Amino acid sequence: MQSPRPLSLSAHSPLTGTITVPGDKSISHRSLMFAGLAVGESRITGLLEGEDVLATAAAMRAMGADIVRGDDTVWRVHGVGVGGLLQPQTALDMGNSGTSTRLLMGLVASHAITVSFTGDASLSKRPMDRVITPLSQMGAEFTASPGNRLPLMVRGIAPAVPITYTLPVASAQVKSAVLLAGLNTPGATRVIEPVPTRDHSERMLRGFGADLTVEETPEGRIIAITGEAELKPQTITVPGDPSSAAFWMVAASIVPGSDILIRNVGLNATRSGIVTALKMMGADIEEVDARDVGGEPVADLRVRHAPLSGIEVPPELVPSMIDEYPALFVAASFAQGRTVARGAEELRVKESDRIAAMATALQACGAAIEEYPDGAAITGTGGEPLPGGARIETHLDHRIAMSMAIAGLNAKSAIAIDDARPIATSYPDFVDTATALGAHSAWLNQ
Numbered sequence: 053m054q055s056p057r058p059l060s061l062s063a064h065s066p067l068t069g070t071i072t073v074p075g076d077k078s079i080s081h082r083s084l085m086f087a088g089l090a091v092g093e094s095r096i097t098g099l100l101e102g103e104d105v106l107a108t109a110a111a112m113r114a115m116g117a118d119i120v121r122g123d124d125t126v127w128r129v130h131g132v133g134v135g136g137l138l139q140p141q142t143a144l145d146m147g148n149s150g151t152s153t154r155l156l157m158g159l160v161a162s163h164a165i166t167v168s169f170t171g172d173a174s175l176s177k178r179p180m181d182r183v184i185t186p187l188s189q190m191g192a193e194f195t196a197s198p199g200n201r202l203p204l205m206v207r208g209i210a211p212a213v214p215i216t217y218t219l220p221v222a223s224a225q226v227k228s229a230v231l232l233a234g235l236n237t238p239g240a241t242r243v244i245e246p247v248p249t250r251d252h253s254e255r256m257l258r259g260f261g262a263d264l265t266v267e268e269t270p271e272g273r274i275i276a277i278t279g280e281a282e283l284k285p286q287t288i289t290v291p292g293d294p295s296s297a298a299f300w301m302v303a304a305s306i307v308p309g310s311d312i313l314i315r316n317v318g319l320n321a322t323r324s325g326i327v328t329a330l331k332m333m334g335a336d337i338e339e340v341d342a343r344d345v346g347g348e349p350v351a352d353l354r355v356r357h358a359p360l361s362g363i364e365v366p367p368e369l370v371p372s373m374i375d376e377y378p379a380l381f382v383a384a385s386f387a388q389g390r391t392v393a394r395g396a397e398e399l400r401v402k403e404s405d406r407i408a409a410m411a412t413a414l415q416a417c418g419a420a421i422e423e424y425p426d427g428a429a430i431t432g433t434g435g436e437p438l439p440g441g442a443r444i445e446t447h448l449d450h451r452i453a454m455s456m457a458i459a460g461l462n463a464k465s466a467i468a469i470d471d472a473r474p475i476a477t478s479y480p481d482f483v484d485t486a487t488a489l490g491a492h493s494a495w496l497n498q
């Protein structure tokens with residue numbers, strides 16, 4: 053285990069230039085999983101090569117898929133066929149990745165194999181009962197650590213029992229876990245989603261030839277998958293990750309004079325809430341060359357510095373910007389007036405308790421932030437720099453690390469994050485991109 057790597061970013065001039073963001077993390081995980089179940093060769097371009105996605109690749113390999121990264125950066129995958137996952141020889145190490153863990157638990161649940169899942173200190177604190185409950189109803193058995201956490205063991209079953217499951221929390225991971233279990237289950241497995249969440253699993257499973265229908269009803273979206281069908285290999289182009297682009301949208305909005313172009317940003321409506329929220333605050337974000345990449349809406353985003361105003365973040369935006377709240381809290385810290393974000397209690401069970409972590413971090417930098425059980429209220433500086441001068445605990449959470457590094461771009465005294473290593477889970481080139489835009493990076497002593 054290497055030692056922590058403290059980091060500080062600063063900006064002495066406007067941020068300028070054209071950048072690309074890495075491939076979408078959610079789509080990258082699903083590309084490897086679905087290709088790993090298809091019969092024949094799938095090719096994936098633009099895959100996010102972050103640690104979370106590499107954990108999915110390693111797990112799928114351990115269960116029999118042939119996954120190779122070519123020198124041309126194209127990933128070639130030969131799958132095992134639906135129902136063909138093999139018993140791995142050792143425990144699957146999921147690192148920091150909730151998506152890998154919960155989706156793969158779903159896949160394993162309807163195969164007659166026994167699989168142990170382990171993870172890092174952050175992942176080992178996260179709740180797994182949300183997938184254990186529906187997957188147990190389908191017949192899988194679980195032995196979990198206290199509080200239904202990792203390390204845990206799944207004893208899958210084939211054939212599993214198809215269920216109809218209404219999501220008690222708005223979670224694309226739970227939805228996807230049940231649908232993936234349904235892929236190798238006879239008959240129709242249904243998920244009822246009262247509040248829409250990211251729909252990459254539905255779009256991509258259909259693309260791979262699964263028998264999947266979506267019906268809009270007064271109770272919500274009903275997604276039905278009919279199992280035991282073959283998946284056909286695909287050629288996939290992964291669009292840029294809006295969750296990674298969010299850091300630069302905020303950075304350019306808060307550093308005076310900035311004018312940047314972020315190329316190839318995925319703008320699926322179930323993911324683009326941060327663009328809506330920032331525009332409501334007055335951010336100058338222009339969508340250029342809107343197009344379709346691999347069945348997902350994509351555009352380049354030109355973002356120019358603009359004065360921001362506080363808003364009430366509409367609670368209905370929560371699922372479509374759930375990972376972007378730490379970055380939004382930073383934007384709100386520079387707005388004129390008060391921003392209130394509620395209805396986001398899920399933030400407390402991510403890689404860290406993101407409400408508490410951001411409240412502590414921003415307060416230490418002199419921002420006025422008040423915590424609620426389900427969100428926060430922030431009174432901004434009206435564009436003035438934050439006092440800064442603090443070292444921030446990032447709690448093994450890449451989004452806390454990147455958000456607070458961005459806050460440092462407009463601070464009187466340096467803001468240091470205590471450990472930049474977790475950034476590699478979702479955005480290995482983050483620091484290089486910051487410097488490409490004209491920011492300064494300093495690696496500090498522990």
Ligand SMILES: O=C(O)C1=C[C@@H](OP(=O)(O)O)[C@@H](O)[C@H](O)C1
Nearest residue numbers: 078151222223224225226374375
């Ligand atoms: O399905 C996915 O790819 C994800 C779903 C979200 O989690 P929840 O399902 O827990 O809301 C999100 O926070 C995570 O980063 C990725």
Ligand SMILES: C=C(OP(=O)(O)O)C(=O)O
Nearest residue numbers: 148149150151152375402
């Ligand atoms: C919550 C996140 O990911 P995961 O749940 O996959 O760990 C995230 O990337 O912000």
